[in-house]
């Protein structure tokens with residue numbers, strides 16, 4: 214039975230999982246759940262994921278409802294090596310820490326702003342939102358001053374989560390490369406991955422179009 218990923222291109226956590234799928238070279242059926250059309254609130258989707266979020270992975274009778282948990286499931290199941298999600302407990306703890314940092318901090322601020330957009334209340338990025346996003350950049354600059362990737366010396370699934378969230382944050386508070394040189398350098402490295410564009414180009418355009426159509430946010434291209 215093929216794996217099915219319920220996703221939406223504009224969703225950063227969906228794209229983090231799609232980057233993992235591309236990195237692993239596995240075949241997964243994508244089913245788009247149109248959030249604007251409230252398809253995530255339909256009974257048949259709620260039966261799969263009562264939290265009504267994308268991404269949601271269905272692997273036969275197993276349903277996984279969080280991008281970080283999905284990536285941590287796919288790598289051990291399909292990867293020839295463990296580099297994207299190390300088996301070594303200490304290395305894995307570093308990855309897990311950054312995955313939780315993404316859930317609780319980085320992606321959370323994008324999610325809350327986008328939620329305001331769906332409710333028609335996202336005219337401007339408020340000062341407190343700018344402060345949180347800037348704090349996120351500061352944390353990342355500190356991490357990336359220590360290691361070339363967010364969770365250590367090599368690329369892991371934590372980088373997939375972080376880059377998709379950071380690109381969303383960058384729409385709201387543009388990253389000043391002179392203030393965040395390590396962050397900017399890491400972003401360029403992520404954007405240079407062979408599968409980056411394939412996964413992110415359409416979704417980033419959709420996310421920018423969605424936010425700019427409802428707010429005064431101006432995105433330099």
Ligand SMILES: N[C@@H](CCC(=O)N[C@@H](CS)C(=O)NCC(=O)O)C(=O)O
Nearest residue numbers: 224225226265266267268279280281
């Ligand atoms: N922690 C979850 C967050 C997923 C999430 O919030 N997805 C958004 C789209 S980016 C969503 O489905 N929102 C619809 C809703 O919350 O009703 C993950 O990493 O998968």
